[in-house]
Amino acid sequence: MTSYLTFRILKGAFVVVLISLLTFIVMRVMPGDPVYLLLGDGQIPITDAQIAAIRAKWGLDRPLPEQYLVWGSNLLRGDFGTSLIRPGVPVRHMIFEAIPVTATLNFYAILLAIVVAIPFGIAAAVRRNSIVDYSSNVVSALGIATPNFWLALMLIVVFALYLRWLPPFGLRTWHGYILPVIVIATEEMAVLMRITRGAVLELLPQDFVRTARSKGLSERGVLYRHVVSNTMLPIITVIGFRIAFILSGTIIVETVFALPGIGRLFVDSVLRLDYQVVQSLVVVFAVLVVVVNLLTDMIYALVDPRIRIS
Amino acid sequence: MTNPTSARVLLRPLVRSHLTRILTAAIVAVAFAVGSLATAQGTEGGTLVWLGHQEVAGLGPNDIGPDVQAAVIFNILNPLVHVNHLTETELVLARSYDVAEDGLTYTFELHEGVLFHDGSELTADDVKYTFEFYAQPGNTVASRFNGMREVEVVDRYTVRVHMDTVNASFLRRAAEVPIVPAAYHAEVGDDGFRTAPIGTGAFRLDDWRPAQFTELVAFPEHFRGAPLVDRLRLEVVPEASVRYIALLTGDAHGTVWPLSVEDSLELDEDPDFRMVATNWNSPRFIPLNNDVPQLSDARVRQAMLHAIDRQRIIDDLEMGLGVVATSHLAPHNSFYNPDVPLYPYDPERARALLDEAGWTPGPDGIRVKDGQRLSFTATTISGDQQRRPMAELSQIFLREVGVDMQLAEAPVASILQGLREGTLEASLFNWTHGDTTDPSPTSTLYSTGGDNFTRYRNEEMDRLIDQGVALVDPEARRPIYDRTQELYAQDVPALYLHYPQGLLVFSNDMGGLPDEILSSTPLFFRAHEYSVRD
Numbered sequence A: 001m002t003s004y005l006t007f008r009i010l011k012g013a014f015v016v017v018l019i020s021l022l023t024f025i026v027m028r029v030m031p032g033d034p035v036y037l038l039l040g041d042g043q044i045p046i047t048d049a050q051i052a053a054i055r056a057k058w059g060l061d062r063p064l065p066e067q068y069l070v071w072g073s074n075l076l077r078g079d080f081g082t083s084l085i086r087p088g089v090p091v092r093h094m095i096f097e098a099i100p101v102t103a104t105l106n107f108y109a110i111l112l113a114i115v116v117a118i119p120f121g122i123a124a125a126v127r128r129n130s131i132v133d134y135s136s137n138v139v140s141a142l143g144i145a146t147p148n149f150w151l152a153l154m155l156i157v158v159f160a161l162y163l164r165w166l167p168p169f170g171l172r173t174w175h176g177y178i179l180p181v182i183v184i185a186t187e188e189m190a191v192l193m194r195i196t197r198g199a200v201l202e203l204l205p206q207d208f209v210r211t212a213r214s215k216g217l218s219e220r221g222v223l224y225r226h227v228v229s230n231t232m233l234p235i236i237t238v239i240g241f242r243i244a245f246i247l248s249g250t251i252i253v254e255t256v257f258a259l260p261g262i263g264r265l266f267v268d269s270v271l272r273l274d275y276q277v278v279q280s281l282v283v284v285f286a287v288l289v290v291v292v293n294l295l296t297d298m299i300y301a302l303v304d305p306r307i308r309i310s
Numbered sequence B: 001m002t003n004p005t006s007a008r009v010l011l012r013p014l015v016r017s018h019l020t021r022i023l024t025a026a027i028v029a030v031a032f033a034v035g036s037l038a039t040a041q042g043t044e045g046g047t048l049v050w051l052g053h054q055e056v057a058g059l060g061p062n063d064i065g066p067d068v069q070a071a072v073i074f075n076i077l078n079p080l081v082h083v084n085h086l087t088e089t090e091l092v093l094a095r096s097y098d099v100a101e102d103g104l105t106y107t108f109e110l111h112e113g114v115l116f117h118d119g120s121e122l123t124a125d126d127v128k129y130t131f132e133f134y135a136q137p138g139n140t141v142a143s144r145f146n147g148m149r150e151v152e153v154v155d156r157y158t159v160r161v162h163m164d165t166v167n168a169s170f171l172r173r174a175a176e177v178p179i180v181p182a183a184y185h186a187e188v189g190d191d192g193f194r195t196a197p198i199g200t201g202a203f204r205l206d207d208w209r210p211a212q213f214t215e216l217v218a219f220p221e222h223f224r225g226a227p228l229v230d231r232l233r234l235e236v237v238p239e240a241s242v243r244y245i246a247l248l249t250g251d252a253h254g255t256v257w258p259l260s261v262e263d264s265l266e267l268d269e270d271p272d273f274r275m276v277a278t279n280w281n282s283p284r285f286i287p288l289n290n291d292v293p294q295l296s297d298a299r300v301r302q303a304m305l306h307a308i309d310r311q312r313i314i315d316d317l318e319m320g321l322g323v324v325a326t327s328h329l330a331p332h333n334s335f336y337n338p339d340v341p342l343y344p345y346d347p348e349r350a351r352a353l354l355d356e357a358g359w360t361p362g363p364d365g366i367r368v369k370d371g372q373r374l375s376f377t378a379t380t381i382s383g384d385q386q387r388r389p390m391a392e393l394s395q396i397f398l399r400e401v402g403v404d405m406q407l408a409e410a411p412v413a414s415i416l417q418g419l420r421e422g423t424l425e426a427s428l429f430n431w432t433h434g435d436t437t438d439p440s441p442t443s444t445l446y447s448t449g450g451d452n453f454t455r456y457r458n459e460e461m462d463r464l465i466d467q468g469v470a471l472v473d474p475e476a477r478r479p480i481y482d483r484t485q486e487l488y489a490q491d492v493p494a495l496y497l498h499y500p501q502g503l504l505v506f507s508n509d510m511g512g513l514p515d516e517i518l519s520s521t522p523l524f525f526r527a528h529e530y531s532v533r534d
Helices: A002-029 A034-039 A048-057 A064-076 A091-126 A131-145 A148-162 A174-203 A207-214 A219-244 A246-256 A262-271 A275-303 B004-009 B018-033 B067-076 B124-134 B170-176 B182-195 B240-248 B261-268 B298-307 B310-317 B347-356 B388-400 B412-421 B459-469 B474-491 B521-525
Strands: B047-052 B081-083 B089-091 B094-099 B105-110 B148-155 B158-163 B203-209 B213-218 B231-236 B273-279 B284-287 B322-324 B367-369 B375-381 B404-410 B426-430 B494-507
Touching (some): A002 A275, A064 A275, A091 A131, A091 A174, A091 A219, A148 A246, A262 A275, B047 B067, B047 B240, B067 B213, B067 B521, B081 B170, B089 B094, B094 B170, B124 B148, B124 B158, B158 B170, B261 B273, B284 B388, B298 B474, B310 B322, B404 B412, B412 B426
Parallel strands (some): B047 B231, B375 B426
Antiparallel strands (some): B081 B089, B094 B105, B105 B158, B148 B158, B203 B213, B213 B231, B284 B494
């Protein structure tokens, strides 16, 4: 167990270093220079000497390997550097300011999705071809197919503009979380509902279920004690996968609802070539993916005694 | 503060099909089911709220470039003078100014008793410190001070700037850099100042969350009198349609960054809102790399301008809002030369010019000369949904006369670098080539200019620009810029399409907006004059 964990952690660390190097290279290979963005539009004359002075101030004039090593060693000491575009502000501060927003959104969205999707998914499978099944099919198809951009705008139109119940944007109160959580949860819900339904349908005709029934267990007992516990593996896989890819799901939602989360910070930083922020964010996410994968594997062992970590 | 009359306009621009209506109705039904969440939303009394589209990255003089940042910064910090909404030079911290006839000395008299937010008094030393600090290379505003030799403190409230060379734009560019308190700035450094500024403005910084909002609180000791509202807040709302909804719900009173044209025109019809339309100084244009062999002949570029129906681009893609460009200055500019000939839409003339230049139609209709196809790539800004269709329409027009303009996309920073280094063939966006502050296209049309995206080289243009910036008398400058506009239209280094109109919308709950407005950005620099109706 200990050697397995050590191996996985070392492997994870190697992956993170590799990803950080690749991100560094990709960002520098991308044509463009953040200095030009700092200067802005206009016709104010700017000389090469002035541009060189700005580049020197940010260390952009040094050789690339040196820039990488400086950044990497600072990172190991917990220093993410300062943003190029938001001068004087530590990148760490920017990232840790944005993480709680995205984390809260996704926590409640996944919670809502689990609470709604798993019971519905089970019910749809048990009462196959019933009205419950058909409606769960329709709902999950709609949930996957509806663009979250459109859904977000429609919810704003209805709840903020028409009914005046909720704010159209921002996080001035906790009410600001309600609509974005619904939008993110809708897609999660749709996916989870399908997975749960599929998993239960696959289990119902299996021998152990028949055995449980023949032992005289009630339908309810069979379902809860034998079927549901066995559907947990695919569900945990999907949840782990969604957590690892949190970023892709929240960029649009954070933009529409004007929420200062990680997704928006990432896109804004890429577009503005804010090297320090992008590199640090990618490393943070690489660590997240590695940790979530490890946790998922360990939870497998917890919920399914047949799996042993060794 | 809610806006009860807005319900009638609410869904028109967003709900366009039956399907959408049915789905909306379904969502309304769900909404009623969770009715217990209902809460009244609205702004706090006495808080003026504006909406921007991108984060406020910094709050110091080096950050005044983007409009969204300037809208906040100029309410915290003040400059000596402003170019105001009527494009006039308006005195702010300066009580008066004097420009020597030879243009080599500027003298500013300061208002007495002006207090910074920390209680210290503004003096000539602060002006000297600010000018000398920000003129150093490495500052984004450094080039505004080009030509400055030294700043002399004449007395506590008088400062004199000595120039090495005449810089006609000094008054309206350098003197617009806001003044920082010398002692505090020296103590915290510029990076520290950008995150915690102290100024003489009518508001002081209260809460700054760059990607979310910036909130200022009134500074009652402000030298022009205490502001009418208690607070000023700039909210960052990237999505234009959400900014539109926020105006309708009363969550905001104005937008620093525009809504969609359709939504702006919609609100213009509503008595609760006022739309402010102003002409842009920067044309939408297709910069062409004049060093690329197939684009190096002026006749080819002239032909391309004849080939594009620019009025149709305005009519079809800008809802008719804009004017066809005649040269590098906009028609509302006081230096505009109305006698520069227009290139009317004339495909026949375009074909004749291309024939004359030796480009003959090839087998696929694209013209060829000495084995070279008349083909090039215009790289537009990634995700630029507003201007990309203009490139596409231009592409169709150019194809008609046998010119192949391919389209590609890249991030804006890549495009700017590519154009500056001459590695791109063409692009499409807006850029000023002289504006109402200063008509001189120094960095854009000068052969060695930093923003000479077209790699344009004309000795006469260089000479004229040198002469123009060395004169401070507008009337003496006029014939020079008449000629620069003629030259630009003759050489056509870029395909200048049109000058668009900027549309900003304000709620009538915000009082104090001037009646006449020629330039919209400076409207945001006078928040102390505005009131909010609850």
